[in-house]
Amino acid sequence: MARLTLLRAGDIKWQTLVPSLTASVLLIAAAVSPAAVAAPSAQVQDVARKDTLIVSGFGPGLSEITDPQNMNPYSLGGLGRVRDILNKTIYEFLYLYNHNTGEEIPWLAQSYTVAPDLLSVDVALRNGVEWSDGQPFTSDDVKFTLELLRDTPSLVFASDIKEWVKDVTVIDPQHFRINLNKPNARFFYFYFVENSEIHLPILPQHIWQGQDPASFTNFDLSTGSPVGTGPYKLVDASAQQQLFDRNDSWWGAKSGFQSLPKPLRVIFMQPGAADTAAARTINNEFDAGAVMQPGVFEAAHARNPNISSWSPQGPSWGAPDACLYTLGLNTRWGPMADLRVRRAISHSINRQAMVDLAYESSTVPQVIPFSTYGGLAAYQNQLTDLINQYKPDDPDPAKVATDMLEAGYTKDSAGYWTKGGARLTTDLLTPGWLKPMGPVLEKQLRDNGFDMTFKLFDPDTNPFFDIVQAGNGNAWIIVHCGSSREPYGTLQHFHSRFASPSQGQKTAYTWANSQYMNPEYDAIINQMDPIQPSPTDPQYMALTTQAINLFLRDIPEITLAEERHVVTFNSTYWSGWMNQQNAYAAPYSLWAAFSLAFYKLEPTGAS
Amino acid sequence: MTLGYVARRIGVFFLVVFFAVSINFLIPRLRSTNPIEARMNEFAATGAGRAGDFHELIEIYNAKFDFDKPLWQQYLNYWGDVLHFDLGTSIAFYPGKVRDEIMRAAPWTIGLLLVSTLFAFVIGSILGALLAWPGMGKLFGIFVPVLMTLSAIPYYLLGLLLVYVFALVWPVLPSAGAYTSGARLALTWPIVGDIGRHALLPAASIVLAGIGFWGLGMRATMVSVMGEDYMTMANAKGLRDRTMFFHYAFRNALLPQVTGLAIALAGIMSGAILVEIVFGYPGIGFLLYRAISGNDYFVIQGVVLFVILSVGLALLILDLVYPLLDPRIQFRKT
Numbered sequence: 001m002a003r004l005t006l007l008r009a010g011d012i013k014w015q016t017l018v019p020s021l022t023a024s025v026l027l028i029a030a031a032v033s034p035a036a037v038a039a040p041s042a043q044v045q046d047v048a049r050k051d052t053l054i055v056s057g058f059g060p061g062l063s064e065i066t067d068p069q070n071m072n073p074y075s076l077g078g079l080g081r082v083r084d085i086l087n088k089t090i091y092e093f094l095y096l097y098n099h100n101t102g103e104e105i106p107w108l109a110q111s112y113t114v115a116p117d118l119l120s121v122d123v124a125l126r127n128g129v130e131w132s133d134g135q136p137f138t139s140d141d142v143k144f145t146l147e148l149l150r151d152t153p154s155l156v157f158a159s160d161i162k163e164w165v166k167d168v169t170v171i172d173p174q175h176f177r178i179n180l181n182k183p184n185a186r187f188f189y190f191y192f193v194e195n196s197e198i199h200l201p202i203l204p205q206h207i208w209q210g211q212d213p214a215s216f217t218n219f220d221l222s223t224g225s226p227v228g229t230g231p232y233k234l235v236d237a238s239a240q241q242q243l244f245d246r247n248d249s250w251w252g253a254k255s256g257f258q259s260l261p262k263p264l265r266v267i268f269m270q271p272g273a274a275d276t277a278a279a280r281t282i283n284n285e286f287d288a289g290a291v292m293q294p295g296v297f298e299a300a301h302a303r304n305p306n307i308s309s310w311s312p313q314g315p316s317w318g319a320p321d322a323c324l325y326t327l328g329l330n331t332r333w334g335p336m337a338d339l340r341v342r343r344a345i346s347h348s349i350n351r352q353a354m355v356d357l358a359y360e361s362s363t364v365p366q367v368i369p370f371s372t373y374g375g376l377a378a379y380q381n382q383l384t385d386l387i388n389q390y391k392p393d394d395p396d397p398a399k400v401a402t403d404m405l406e407a408g409y410t411k412d413s414a415g416y417w418t419k420g421g422a423r424l425t426t427d428l429l430t431p432g433w434l435k436p437m438g439p440v441l442e443k444q445l446r447d448n449g450f451d452m453t454f455k456l457f458d459p460d461t462n463p464f465f466d467i468v469q470a471g472n473g474n475a476w477i478i479v480h481c482g483s484s485r486e487p488y489g490t491l492q493h494f495h496s497r498f499a500s501p502s503q504g505q506k507t508a509y510t511w512a513n514s515q516y517m518n519p520e521y522d523a524i525i526n527q528m529d530p531i532q533p534s535p536t537d538p539q540y541m542a543l544t545t546q547a548i549n550l551f552l553r554d555i556p557e558i559t560l561a562e563e564r565h566v567v568t569f570n571s572t573y574w575s576g577w578m579n580q581q582n583a584y585a586a587p588y589s590l591w592a593a594f595s596l597a598f599y600k601l602e603p604t605g606a607s
Numbered sequence: 608m609t610l611g612y613v614a615r616r617i618g619v620f621f622l623v624v625f626f627a628v629s630i631n632f633l634i635p636r637l638r639s640t641n642p643i644e645a646r647m648n649e650f651a652a653t654g655a656g657r658a659g660d661f662h663e664l665i666e667i668y669n670a671k672f673d674f675d676k677p678l679w680q681q682y683l684n685y686w687g688d689v690l691h692f693d694l695g696t697s698i699a700f701y702p703g704k705v706r707d708e709i710m711r712a713a714p715w716t717i718g719l720l721l722v723s724t725l726f727a728f729v730i731g732s733i734l735g736a737l738l739a740w741p742g743m744g745k746l747f748g749i750f751v752p753v754l755m756t757l758s759a760i761p762y763y764l765l766g767l768l769l770v771y772v773f774a775l776v777w778p779v780l781p782s783a784g785a786y787t788s789g790a791r792l793a794l795t796w797p798i799v800g801d802i803g804r805h806a807l808l809p810a811a812s813i814v815l816a817g818i819g820f821w822g823l824g825m826r827a828t829m830v831s832v833m834g835e836d837y838m839t840m841a842n843a844k845g846l847r848d849r850t851m852f853f854h855y856a857f858r859n860a861l862l863p864q865v866t867g868l869a870i871a872l873a874g875i876m877s878g879a880i881l882v883e884i885v886f887g888y889p890g891i892g893f894l895l896y897r898a899i900s901g902n903d904y905f906v907i908q909g910v911v912l913f914v915i916l917s918v919g920l921a922l923l924i925l926d927l928v929y930p931l932l933d934p935r936i937q938f939r940k941t
Binding site for chain 2: 070156
């Protein structure tokens with residue numbers, strides 16, 4: 001068979017050109033099709049990059065754009081819609097909170113007073129607050145929102161509000177009273193001040209009244225919907241991005257409360273995969289939001305020095321988030337119900353090694369379940385002696401052996417602890433987002449004779465929480481989130497009211513799964529319930545010390561280290577980001593107080 | 608081709624769809640997790656209220672989504688909805704309709720994967736055929752290990768490599784997204800060009816991996832075809848190389864490739880999940896990934912239903928068209 005003469009000069013041109021041209025035409029034609037499908041309805045002006053702030057989501061999960069054309073904050077998908085860009089643009093809150101200092105920042109409200117009997121809260125709203133359509137924001141809107149939540153069980157947060165809110169009394173347009181079903185010293189703080197997790201946006205009554213609150217999408221750009229009090233208005237929304245343009249008629253600027261934020265446009269972008277999000281930050285496509293692993297951050301910073309994180313120095317670049325890396329233990333059923341076994345487990349763990357290996361030394365070991373936030377520091381400082389008395393961070397194989405032998409265990413031929421012929425074998429349940437810790441802890445525990453294997457639930461955490469909450473797990477890795485300003489926030493989770501009624505029935509709260517039941521401890525928490533917290537209050541501090549004493553003695557869980565995230569900022573176009581030296585708010589774009597950055601940012605002039 | 612054959616083939620299509628749709632219904636429900644409860648647990652894990660207090664809400668949505676009914680009743684209701692082309696309401700996007708979510712995502716995926724798949728098929732098939740043609744070895748021999756390597760590398764890894772090279776080291780292309788941030792979709796040349804530019808890297812990752820797949824397949828088939836008597840006959844008759852290549856060898860070797868292409872084209876409705884995640888591309892694959900992570904049964908079922916129908920229809924059409932492509936294939940009883 002002769003040599004193919006297909007590739008003569010004249011032929012090469014056509015044989016390669018035709019498919020190339022055809023495919024190019026196809027590419028363009030295909031590219032056009034989405035444009036035709038998703039054309040926007042609103043006329044929107046172009047805004048230069050130098051006037052645009054681009055925020056990517058915190059990471060996969062709730063921060064992804066869930067139905068870009070649904071702005072209902074309380075329907076089944078509601079939290080994901082609010083707990084990101086909407087809480088900085090469309091919605092504002094009665095208060096904001098600076099986690100770094102514990103400062104409460106009045107925003108839509110001016111003040112609040114908790115009644116001495118803890119059964120009501122009087123709130124004064126700020127004068128001059130308006131919705132984006134020019135209607136006044138009044139106490140009636142607050143009453144409408146809270147009572148709508150109370151009476152509509154299909155809404156997210158309805159169960160909370162139904163449990164606590166009896167009704168809302170409108171005193172006048174600027175003053176109202178929230179009447180509670182039962183005493184709660186922290187109700188207002190929990191739902192309206194510390195907006196890191198719970199976000200309760202107030203709804204405009206004149207828009208929402210008469211709508212089905214579970215299915216109302218609150219989205220119609222042609223009529224200016226969604227209506228909020230925030231300094232931005234939504235002008236375009238697609239699965240890739242949401243565009244918010246500055247509302248120059250914002251009430252805050254008109255009333256002199258704040259200056260208008262400098263960015264003319266805010267764009268919320270789908271973050272995508274972590275690696276590409278990092279690449280986009282390096283390329284100045286994102287101004288804020290991408291979370292990186294410490295090593296990735298260092299590489300990104302080397303490529304683009306304008307990229308920074310919370311701390312100016314490593315290796316702990318990241319910021320605390322009020323959560324603690326924790327080894328959860330089932331104190332009620334299974335082998336961990338024996339305090340001596342829990343103590344042996346505790347002595348098996350080398351926290352610093354875990355931090356170094358799992359998190360590249362990017363965080364710090366902790367032994368009690370409080371973050372390093374400023375509001376908690378004054379309490380922790382007073383607990384130092386007590387902590388030194390127990391020495392919970394004390395990896396020591398000899399102490400492991402002592403406790404295990406006392407508990408009736410002996411080592412089998414393979415070197416694992418055994419009792420009555422049965423080896424202590426169990427899974428170390430690990431949700432996907434905490435997987436760096438799994439192999440490290442497994443190794444440390446195995447080295448000390450515990451036949452434990454980490455079992456990963458990734459990317460879907462189910463049924464991790466089902467197992468743990470029902471008391472069917474023995475040991476698990478988790479973050480324990482709670483206290484952001486006072487010890488009670490986390491300590492209450494060890495009260496027996498959070499324990500399962502019986503094994504197989506789930507606990508009453510996601511983070512409270514130790515199944516710890518101690519009447520002595522319950523009595524301490526019961527006494528803390530009605531007290532307004534203060535590190536200078538001897539009674540509150542004494543109760544805190546007693547609770548921590550039991551925590552360290554009984555080891556209902558093992559606090560390992562502080563959870564810190566390397567959130568990143570890019571100062572190519574905007575300067576003035578929060579950081580350790582300029583800690584006006586926590587750096588988490590999920591949280592409402594992140595909005596304070598919008599008022600602090602200054603354009604660098606880069607184009 | 609007889610009428611009986613066509614009827615039988617259509618019957619098989621419906622049978623396949625019936626079983627596939629039934630399996631599609633059952634698989635998500637084999638998990639012990641209640642999707643509404645999982646959704647609320649996800650909320651609770653991020654601070655939204657207390658999981659134990661969600662019972663009333665869970666009951667309400669269980670009733671809305673039929674989860675409180677026996678499985679057989681859910682199954683019958685599901686078929687009723689499918690026959691009315693109602694894919695139901697999404698859990699994660701509630702109260703958004705599954706159909707709307709799929710329609711929102713589908714154009715991106717079809718645009719990206721249709722072009723990429725055709726590109727890979729055309730280039731891969733031509734290259735594979737040339738590799739097998741005698742005398743081309745020296746010129747194209749280098750491509751064999753390249754093709755084998757490309758076919759062995761998952762396309763999402765190629766994607767990351769392309770991002771590194773063309774978006775970071777030599778930043779000439781955007782690293783992610785379907786179009787420039789801040790741009791608004793409209794039927795204008797700048798936007799069309801922008802979309803095409805953003806599609807280049809994800810498309811290239813699929814094309815590069817695909818070329819290897821199609822090329823090696825074509826090469827193997829060509830080698831087999833080259834040993835056929837009719838090729839010897841054609842050579843003995845002194846036919847031109849180009850005639851032998853295109854009309855005798857390439858056309859015959861293309862038949863199994865076309866079958867593969869039909870299945871690949873039908874499968875694009877499932878999206879290229881990892882590519883879409885890596886590149887933050889708002890297509891079907893990304894939608895499916897989020898639906899699986901979020902226990903959103905109805906979106907999963909909706910996407911898979913589209914895939915089932917696409918593949919089933921593609922194979923049906925292929926079976927009916929095959930005799931036209933290859934006159935040797937006849938569907939008569941012997």
